[in-house]
Structures are given as C-alpha cells and as structure tokens.
Amino acid sequence: MMLSLRACLSFPLLSLVIPRAGCDRTGPRLPGAAFPLPGSNATYDYVIVGGGTAGLALASRLAESFSVAVIEAGGFYQVDNSYQSIVPFYALVVSFLGLDPNTYSRHPLMDWDLISQPLSGAAGRRIHYAQAKTLGGSSSINTLAYVRANRGFYDRWAKTVGDDSYKFENMLPFFKRSPKLTPPDWKKRNTPNATFTYDPSAFSSNGGPIQVSWANWVDPTSSWLAKGLQAMGIPLSKEGFNSGKLTGGAWSNTLINPKNTHRSSAYEFLDSVIDKTDIQVYHHTQALKINFDAKKRATSVLVSTDGLEYTISASREIVLSAGVFHSPQLLMVSGIGPKATLNRFSIPLVADLPGVGQNLQDKIFFNVAYPVNTPTAGNIVNSPATRDAAEREYLETQSGPLSSAGGYLAFEKLPAPYRTPSHLSKRTRDLLSELPSDWPEIEYIVAGFPDAMGGTIGSLSPSLIAPFSRGNLTIKSSSIKDSPVFDLGWLTDPADQELALATFKRVRKDGWEKKTLDRIKTGPELFPGAAVKTDEEILSYIRSTANQLWHAVGTCKMGKKGEEGTGAVVDSAGRVLGGVSGLRVVDASVFPRAPPSHPTATIYALAEKIADVIRRGGNNNNNRI
Numbered sequence: 001m002m003l004s005l006r007a008c009l010s011f012p013l014l015s016l017v018i019p020r021a022g023c024d025r026t027g028p029r030l031p032g033a034a035f036p037l038p039g040s041n042a043t044y045d046y047v048i049v050g051g052g053t054a055g056l057a058l059a060s061r062l063a064e065s066f067s068v069a070v071i072e073a074g075g076f077y078q079v080d081n082s083y084q085s086i087v088p089f090y091a092l093v094v095s096f097l098g099l100d101p102n103t104y105s106r107h108p109l110m111d112w113d114l115i116s117q118p119l120s121g122a123a124g125r126r127i128h129y130a131q132a133k134t135l136g137g138s139s140s141i142n143t144l145a146y147v148r149a150n151r152g153f154y155d156r157w158a159k160t161v162g163d164d165s166y167k168f169e170n171m172l173p174f175f176k177r178s179p180k181l182t183p184p185d186w187k188k189r190n191t192p193n194a195t196f197t198y199d200p201s202a203f204s205s206n207g208g209p210i211q212v213s214w215a216n217w218v219d220p221t222s223s224w225l226a227k228g229l230q231a232m233g234i235p236l237s238k239e240g241f242n243s244g245k246l247t248g249g250a251w252s253n254t255l256i257n258p259k260n261t262h263r264s265s266a267y268e269f270l271d272s273v274i275d276k277t278d279i280q281v282y283h284h285t286q287a288l289k290i291n292f293d294a295k296k297r298a299t300s301v302l303v304s305t306d307g308l309e310y311t312i313s314a315s316r317e318i319v320l321s322a323g324v325f326h327s328p329q330l331l332m333v334s335g336i337g338p339k340a341t342l343n344r345f346s347i348p349l350v351a352d353l354p355g356v357g358q359n360l361q362d363k364i365f366f367n368v369a370y371p372v373n374t375p376t377a378g379n380i381v382n383s384p385a386t387r388d389a390a391e392r393e394y395l396e397t398q399s400g401p402l403s404s405a406g407g408y409l410a411f412e413k414l415p416a417p418y419r420t421p422s423h424l425s426k427r428t429r430d431l432l433s434e435l436p437s438d439w440p441e442i443e444y445i446v447a448g449f450p451d452a453m454g455g456t457i458g459s460l461s462p463s464l465i466a467p468f469s470r471g472n473l474t475i476k477s478s479s480i481k482d483s484p485v486f487d488l489g490w491l492t493d494p495a496d497q498e499l500a501l502a503t504f505k506r507v508r509k510d511g512w513e514k515k516t517l518d519r520i521k522t523g524p525e526l527f528p529g530a531a532v533k534t535d536e537e538i539l540s541y542i543r544s545t546a547n548q549l550w551h552a553v554g555t556c557k558m559g560k561k562g563e564e565g566t567g568a569v570v571d572s573a574g575r576v577l578g579g580v581s582g583l584r585v586v587d588a589s590v591f592p593r594a595p596p597s598h599p600t601a602t603i604y605a606l607a608e609k610i611a612d613v614i615r616r617g618g619n620n621n622n623n624r625i
C-alpha cells in the first residue's frame with residue numbers, strides 16, 4: 001500500500017497525493033485529484049467547513065454517497081508539524097501548547113494563536129489556547145486519549161435535547177463505527193505491573209479507520225502514581241472507559257496506530273476515502289462567510305486561499321465543523337448570533353440567536369507534585385546518553401518511551417469526607433446532586449516531568465470535569481480574520497472553587513501523604529510546597545497555576561426547537577435554529593454540556609450519527625436507530 005503512514009513519513013508529499021492501488025472507485029483518479037486548484041467557483045452537494053476531527057469524519061462518510069467539498073484553513077500536519085504530530089511521545093510536548101501568551105512558541109502553520117481575555121477567576125491571566133489549523137484539526141495535536149463518557153451523560157444529553165437517539169444505548173453503534181481496537185501488546189509493554197482487563201465488546205470487529213490501542217511502553221513514574229491513586233480508594237476498573245462507565249482507574253486507550261506506532265488522527269478518515277470517492281479538499285483555504293438567499297437558506301461559502309477569493313456553493317447543505325471557537329465566530333460574521341452584537345458591527349441579521357458564543361465550558365487541572373526517584377519518558381528522551389537508544393527502539397521495534405502517550409487516568413465522585421459542609425456549601429452540594437449518580441466530578445491524571453537536573457517530578461493532577469463556571473465568546477469585528485474574543489470562565493463559579501479546594505486536600509493527604517508513595521518520594525512537596533497551607537493560599541495557588549485540558553465545548557449549544565431565546569443554537573440533528581435552513585453545525589461547539597470524559601470519542605460518534613441522519617434523509621428530528 002502506497003499510502004501507509006510509514007510512506008508518509010519518508011515521502012510526505014508524494015504519499016499524500018498519490019492514490020493507493022486497488023481502489024474501488026468506478027474510474028481512475030489522477031494523482032492529487034482530491035485537491036482542487038484554488039480560484040474557481042464550484043458547486044457540491046455538501047460543503048463542510050473545517051477539515052478537523054468532526055469535519056473529516058462527517059465529510060468522509062458523506063463522500064460515500066454525495067459530492068463533498070471540505071474547506072480547511074490549514075495544510076498537512078505530517079509535513080507542517082513533522083514528528084511532533086506523529087510520534088506519540090511528542091503529543092505531550094507539542095511545541096506550541098504553552099499557556100503564557102508572552103512566551104509560548106508560535107507555530108503559524110499549525111496554530112490559530114487564540115488568546116483569551118484576562119480570566120477573573122484565574123488570577124487575571126490571559127491564556128493561549130492551542131487549536132490546530134490543519135487537516136485533522138485538533139486530533140492532530142491532542143494527547144491521544146480515547147475515552148467515552150458515562151451512560152448518564154448521554155442519557156442527560158438525550159433529555160436536554162428531547163431526542164432519545166442520544167441515549168447511551170442508542171449512541172453505542174455510532175461509537176463503534178469510527179474506531180478499530182487492537183489489543184495491548186503485552187510483550188512490548190515493558191512492565192509486569194501495568195496489566196489490566198478491558199471490554200472488547202465496546203468495539204466492533206469491523207470498526208472504521210480510527211486506530212485505538214494501548215501504548216507499547218509504560219512510564220515507571222506513572223505505574224507508581226497509579227498505585228498512589230489506587231491507595232486513595234480509586235480501584236482499577238475491570239472494563240476500562242468505553243462501556244458507559246467512567247469510574248475507577250484505567251490505563252487509557254490511545255489513538256495510536258499499532259501498525260507503525262504513529263498518531264491516528266481524523267486524517268485517517270480522509271485517507272480511507274481519498275481514492276474511493278470524489279471528495280474534494282480545499283486546503284489552506286479559509287471560509288470567510290456563509291451566504292444566504294432571501295429565504296434564509298445557506299447557499300454558499302465565500303472562501304479565501306491566501307487572499308484569492310471565490311465561492312463554493314452547496315446544492316444540499318453547508319456544515320460548519322470549524323471547532324468550538326470558530327464555528328460560533330463564523331455564524332456571527334455571517335449574520336447569525338446575538339442581535340446586539342451583529343448590529344454593533346453592522347452585520348446584516350439573518351437570525352437572532354442569543355446562544356451563539358455563550359455556554360463555553362472548559363476544564364482545568366492543577367498539579368500537586370513531589371520529587372521522585374523513578375525515571376520518566378521525558379528525561380530518557382532528553383538525555384543525550386539515552387536518546388539515541390530510545391530513537392532506535394522506536395524505529396526498530398515500535399516501543400520504548402517514544403512510543404508512549406497517555407497513561408493512567410482515574411475518575412470519581414468526591415468521596416463523603418470531602419462533601420461535608422466544611423468543604424462544600426449547600427448550593428454546591430445541591431448542584432452536584434443534580435448530576436446523574438454515575439457522573440464523576442474529578443479526574444486524576446498522573447504525570448512525570450523531567451526536572452532541570454535530570455531527575456523526575458511526579459504529579460497527581462486533579463481536573464474539574466463537571467465545571468459549573470461558564471465562559472463566552474464574541475467577535476471584535478465583522479471579519480473572520482480577526483480572532484474571536486473569549487473568556488474561558490475558569491473558576492468563576494464558587495462550586496468550582498470549592499471542588500478544587502476539596503480535591504486539592506484529598507490529593508495532598510490521601511495521595512501523597514500515605515505510605516504507598518513513600519518508596520518513590522525523595523523530598524518534601526515541591527508544588528505548591530508546604531508553605532501553602534490555608535484555604536486562601538491553596539485557592540490562590542490553583543488560580544495562578546491552573547492549566548487547560550483543551551476540552552472546551554458548548555458555544556453553539558444543541559437544544560430543543562423553541563429554546564432559541566434561552567440559548568439553543570442547533571436542534572438535535574445539528575440544524576441551525578432561528579428559521580435558517582441548509583446549515584448545520586457538527587463539532588465540539590454543539591455539546592450542551594461538557595462530558596466528564598475526554599471529548600474526541602464523543603465527537604467522532606456525533607459525526608457518525610449526523611452523517612447517518614443526513615444519509616437517511618436528514619429531516620426527522622427523532623432519529624432512533
């Protein structure tokens with residue numbers, strides 16, 4: 001096969017454009033014919049704006065039945081971001097992930113350079129929020145964890161949008177459609193103390209092009225910290241995180257292709273249809289504006305390839321999959337959003353939907369860390385003495401530290417001793433009690449970081465995965481070329497502050513101060529350190545160091561027809577409300593609420609589901625399967 005990712009690494013451009021032999025398209029396709037020359041107006045059945053995680057999944061499925069164009073602002077990460085987007089280890093250290101807007105490494109080929117407003121709940125910091133600008137979207141830079149949410153999350157989604165097809169049991173076939181699961185390679189996994197069981201029935205033997213497996217290497221610091229979490233009373237799960245339960249700990253599934261140990265991104269979707277269908281991909285091409293006819297039907301997209309402007313029309317529909325920041329922005333500059341905002345920038349009103357840009361939900365995590373005596377991937381790869389061997393091991397046997405990403409994750413509801421009135425106010429306890437009983441509130445991520453001296457810092461890092469704080473997003477001009485203006489809302493709701501504080505105390509006391517981790521600790525607490533004691537000091541540490549998980553969702557919230565005034569932007573088939581037709585939004589922005597899991601698995605399932613709705617006629621609101 002000419003188009004394997006291995007070929008991609010050695011001959012990136014050739015392998016990307018030359019179709020694979022043995023295709024089942026009816027006629028042959030010229031090399032590169034999937035990438036039209038820019039500048040000519042053209043019409044397709046479906047035009048997908050954004051060739052990212054949702055966009056490529058949806059476009060590839062639709063291309064099996066329709067003519068489809070993808071409009072993507074970026075290019076090819078395999079070339080533009082090199083090994084950083086291919087070799088699993090580098091997923092954790094992609095150069096442009098830095099938070100500090102003043103010091104992060106810019107990567108104009110790959111990143112949108114989004115900078116938040118000063119966050120009032122996070123010490124007034126402005127945050128650089130990495131979002132990939134490339135085919136594959138943020139699945140090309142994410143940290144590769146494949147995790148579905150709990151049953152109660154999807155059942156609540158179904159209730160919120162009045163459509164039972166979102167219930168877990170009805171979503172499961174769509175979850176199974178994108179990924180192909182490969183069992184762990186126990187021989188390559190380097191340690192006897194990171195074994196586990198899992199539920200193979202959560203996957204289908206004829207799954208799609210996305211590769212899900214487990215890393216071929218276990219970080220020794222992680223396996224120790226996993227023991228620390230188990231000692232906190234969070235046991236190893238028997239089935240893992242893909243069967244509708246999100247509780248306990250597990251060695252996470254990773255989006256790694258076991259054949260070559262490369263990242264498996266949404267590009268795999270495109271790759272799987274590029275020579276079988278007539279899909280057309282306009283890369284390096286930004287959608288500037290959606291055009292509507294007099295009946296508010298979305299008819300075409302004005303696009304720009306490096307300043308060359310032309311129009312791509314849709315005979316059936318336009319779908320926005322531009323992500324949680326750019327889908328709402330594109331709606332607003334095209335006339336759909338809060339009326340006052342559109343008036344302010346003299347944008348002709350197509351539909352007054354006040355929910356566009358609201359309901360932004362984002363998770364944070366923070367570190368509680370000690371110096372430890374175990375090695376970690378970072379210091380093996382960083383040290384000149386061990387780097388060559390690590391590279392050889394990766395290239396020759398697809399194992400070793402460079403083959404690893406993701407690791408041990410654990411989920412729980414905060415246990416009883418931390419739910420007392422001294423930790424959580426009545427309001428917070430009431431808010432938490434509204435969540436289904438299987439909905440975890442806290443995720444623990446374990447991590448080893450190299451320190452400056454070649455040693456390791458071990459961190460137990462809790463994340464607030466049921467955030468109550470809300471951010472928002474708006475525009476600063478009528479041009480899509482000006483970045484959106486957004487506030488992530490971090491830690492503005494007192495419930496999040498109380499949860500952060502209680503969880504911090506739990507990790508410090510039940511995690512690090514128990515004897516399980518004494519065997520690896522080599523000194524006193526490093527972050528934040530013993531001097532940080534009072535509630536005020538701890539909260540101030542959390543506010544000033546909170547990190548992002550890049551799981552933002554919710555800015556084009558899905559809801560019921562009739563709820564336009566209270567924030568609904570799309571219906572349960574992703575169709576834009578407000579009297580508009582021919583326009584859907586399908587990506588992280590439509591989630592009514594943040595999943596306590598990592599979002600990618602759900603984004604793929606959502607894209608599969610909406611593709612199915614469209615292929616089966618697209619107009620029924622109650623798409624039971």
Ligand SMILES: Cc1cc2nc3c(=O)[nH]c(=O)nc-3n(C[C@H](O)[C@H](O)[C@H](O)COP(=O)(O)OP(=O)(O)OC[C@H]3O[C@@H](n4cnc5c(N)ncnc54)[C@H](O)[C@@H]3O)c2cc1C
Nearest residue numbers: 050052053054073133137138142143145287550588598600
């Ligand atoms: C650093 C990082 C780590 C993460 N780790 C994980 C993880 O381990 N597990 C997990 O499940 N999730 C993770 N996530 C989250 C997950 O990757 C995202 O939620 C998901 O990829 C978003 O998918 P999407 O389709 O909504 O948007 P994207 O995949 O970001 O796609 C949007 C696409 O639209 C394009 N676009 C935007 N505007 C325009 C325009 N005007 N014209 C043309 N194209 C446009 C963009 O270039 C992009 O390609 C992580 C995210 C990041 C950034």
Ligand SMILES: *[C@@H]1O[C@H](CO)[C@@H](O)[C@H](O)[C@H]1NC(C)=O
Nearest residue numbers: 039040041042300310311312
């Ligand atoms: C392309 O379409 C736009 C919008 O319909 C139109 O104004 C323009 O004249 C078209 N260009 C060509 C070359 O047909």
Ligand SMILES: *[C@@H]1O[C@H](CO)[C@@H](O)[C@H](O)[C@H]1NC(C)=O
Nearest residue numbers: 191192193220223224225227
């Ligand atoms: C796991 O096994 C390795 C190798 O046998 C050992 O060095 C390490 O300390 C063990 N870790 C734990 C958590 O038991």
Ligand SMILES: *[C@@H]1O[C@H](CO)[C@@H](O)[C@H](O)[C@H]1NC(C)=O
Nearest residue numbers: 357358470471472473474487
């Ligand atoms: C966003 O939220 C902030 C903080 O609550 C508020 O001051 C601002 O007006 C909001 N902006 C929009 C566009 O909703």
